[in-house]
Amino acid sequence: MAEEVVLFGTWGSAFSRRVELALKLKGVEYKYMEEDLSNKSPLLLKYNPIHKKIPVLVHNGKPIVESQVILEYIDETWQGHSLLPKDPYERAIARFWAKFIDDKYFPVIFKPLWFKEKEHEKAVEEAPELLKFLEDELKEKRFFGGESIGMVDIVANIIAFWQGIFEEASGVELLAKEKFPKLTNWSHEFVSNSVVKECLPPRDKVIAYLRKRWEG
Numbered sequence: 780m781a782e783e784v785v786l787f788g789t790w791g792s793a794f795s796r797r798v799e800l801a802l803k804l805k806g807v808e809y810k811y812m813e814e815d816l817s818n819k820s821p822l823l824l825k826y827n828p829i830h831k832k833i834p835v836l837v838h839n840g841k842p843i844v845e846s847q848v849i850l851e852y853i854d855e856t857w858q859g860h861s862l863l864p865k866d867p868y869e870r871a872i873a874r875f876w877a878k879f880i881d882d883k884y885f886p887v888i889f890k891p892l893w894f895k896e897k898e899h900e901k902a903v904e905e906a907p908e909l910l911k912f913l914e915d916e917l918k919e920k921r922f923f924g925g926e927s928i929g930m931v932d933i934v935a936n937i938i939a940f941w942q943g944i945f946e947e948a949s950g951v952e953l954l955a956k957e958k959f960p961k962l963t964n965w966s967h968e969f970v971s972n973s974v975v976k977e978c979l980p981p982r983d984k985v986i987a988y989l990r991k992r993w994e995g
Contacts, residue, residue, distance in 0.1 A: 791984075801853045804862070873923070888906060902951065903951060940982075
């Protein structure tokens, strides 16, 4: 029986786009199922009954949920491009920074992204300190994963792409080149990667959606 890989996602979600990127880097063929989160499909509710959200990866009928869990599953299941280092210590460090981005940094930019100007000031105050940690972690590396895109880079897509959209739509700059030259250079190189480009939504469409939401 042929291997079946299905990804349930949403076009503008940084989290489902992470999984798409990992699959493409690995060269895994998959079927993409676009979800309307205002009218979730019976299959999504079946495969993720606890959280009822995307992304969900279904591999030969078995569902895996939560984007970072899915990324590790992909890395362990398929050969090819490595998402995590082989060395146990380096793997632990990568997991730490991936968790840092989702647990510490994402909430800081999420509120102003969705809840208008009232949260912008808080983001401007808190984001630089957290970005400084990431700037220092990059050191002189091309990517967080070294010379190639790894799990931390994929998780940090919210900084490389989605944060830039927030800045453009709101006029609030968080990732200033003079303050964070390494992160800025990393961001440009990440979004310029040919495989990454295939996994990013249309920028204009996301900005239009965001502005419409703010005005609504």
